[in-house]
Amino acid sequence: MTPPRVTKISRPKSVEYAWSGLRRFHNTRRTTDILIKRHKIPVEHFANAKKQADQIRSCLLQAKEYFDAFQISSLATKPVHLYYACMLMALAEILTKGSGNQSLDKLRDTHRHHGLLTNFDIRRTERGGLDPGLLRAKAHVSGDVKLGTFAVWQNLAKHPPLTGAVIRRFAGGGQSESVETILESDTRVDQNFPVDGLSLIDCVTHIPYLWEHMRPLGISVDLARTRIQLMAMESANEVTLRESFDIQPGNPTSIARAVEKIKIDPNLAAHTEIVEFRNGGISFRVTSHIYKKYTYENIERYRIETPHGMNLTSKDVFLLGSHDFLNEFGFLYCGLYILGMISRYYPDLWMKEIQDSTDFSIIAEYFLDAACHRLPILVLEQLSEEIILYDD
Template identity: 35%
Template sequence: MRAADGAGRGGDAGDKRDEQGGVAGVSGVVGVIVKRASSIAPDNFDAFCIRGLKQFLNLEYASKRLIDRQNVPVRHHRNARKQAKQIGFCLALGLEYMENSKVATLATKPVLLYYSAMNFALAELLMKQSGDSSLTLARAEHSHHGLSFGAPSNVSRDATTLQQMSACKAKPMVSSGKRRGTFELWHRTAREHPVIGVHSDQDGKTSGPIPLMIGGDERFELLDEGGVSLLECIKLIPSLSEELARYGAYSSYARGIISSTKSGECHSISVLVHPGPEEIISGVSENILVSPALVPGIEIEEFQSGFALTANIYRGQKVNLSLPMVTSLTSGEVRICGVKTSINEFGAFLAALFILSNLCRYYADFWMERISAHAGIAMIAESLCSEYFKRVPALVLAELEGTLFVRR
């Protein structure tokens, strides 16, 4: 993350196109970073996000968004419409799988939500990537989920909830030394969302929520070939922190507030990190990076647990302030990641549901026994499915519109 005044630059779209739609060559993608923010009334938020996704089922609307996002020249608008139509198809499937899951039990619900997330991932990458990633062309090399399942084969029947979750993994699909599949395509243009908060000027006027810092246009580190566990995925979904606490685990995020003020020639960004597990607080502090020129303008106040940091940036200074990945939940509430990760929040939902869907489909003895016993892994899976409806539509809409929507 870096201050919004230093927003990342999109790549050059180039002129080369193919007849399947979009810009030819993934290296030519533009507009992959979410740079805007808007707050929505809490009682209308979920319905707003669903309506927003359904708007992209309209071909004219989706085409205009795609053309604007990728700066498509007029001569290639026909190809853009083809890709926009595919976005609509994927969204329609994603929404239908999600709706159908409402009447399913936990025995099969993760399967339906996984295929919902898979189609949402396709819609996202079609909006942000070139025609090389279109449904038509991608099948040649990426006709696979992009993940393989690491089964809980060595877990004893009396293993704890956390041990069971640690044993179930989603591993990247690697064939002939190359990563392939939908997950790989999605991961290429997965980015951090902006940090949003309230800005105060020297006259005491406030505005917000506005993007205070923008994620860089850099790919996440590749997912380790050993995979990511179900436990790691759940820890990367901030709204499941209380559920984890019941089983003696904690979220990978620290609670915090980020704001900015301007007084004369000085623009200050303040980061308040609330008390939390020492490992996470340390992870946050160790991954706040500043350029040497900014060091004299840094103020730090340490608490028994947590800390407050203020970076004072003066006009004309060429400095860099970088934070770990931040998830904005409301217009004034953020979660700051205290671990190194290769996926964002949507990626955590996608990988977690991939794992659970495999348990549903291929490990009926393991899965049904734990459901009937109301075991911890089943209860956490139930909470994950519930949170899907509250978080995933908003995350996907942000990628399609280029605007992060949060509850006011």
């Protein structure tokens, strides 16, 4: 499989960039051609591909309407607007990845539901706000079958390959540096979902964008922040690969869970250096020599198995020590569902949180900001099959 291209963008202009990119999929002829090529659709089914492209366009247009409404509304109604924008983006992703059996008209036969249910225990913390750990979203299950839009989305969702700096030193002198996918992790998300659901705090603590924002509230993001690098040094007779990933200081439990999932080819054990630092960080260095004159491109590079993760910047990757039944979009999806249901069906509680500026309302506002910035980028990645990173 050809690794997806990596695109770096400016953080301040990222939302505009993403929506401009998504407008490419308003052109149904272009989108039809993409679907035909991606799914190898035979000529007799071209009309169905055109129908799917029309539906993708409809979902993206309506998602942008809800997104624009989110931008101009107050916190009183923001969660509802952004949740529906998210659900429509999820439908666009389903239509792009799925077959004709996942067209909107087919989905309406069996999956006419959000796919999530509320499991709320309305209690307040000692500081007075609602407890985000007791507001949960559960999968909608009938018998043993998960139903609804969320279930269909999760069935098609994937974890992205992980990115980092690639430095090439050439045999004849000189070097190049780029950002590429380094550690392969492009697999379907685990289809399991907790029986008791996922809490809002679970969603908040699995969003890389909130790494710094949650600290003042005493909340630690449950991810291991990592920097990945691959150096390829070529000579006349061999290529020396030096793969490194440095886990930065953070939540010790999150780091320990991530480290437990790191697996290195036993043949490379003697060439592996692991250094644990006093500040809680851990560095892995794996050096190997390929004693044949291969080029960098045709060397099998994926010999280190890591946890699934999320790419944020050209220097920062966040590893999942647990909860790998969702990717970043999925955590935003569930969190927005919870906030949308609280604001819509518990308006008395929601408005009091806002008026009192409780910790809950601050967490919610940060989460909505993260979703605003990340959702358009994440859905563009899926539709265009690329990795989009902030360049800072």
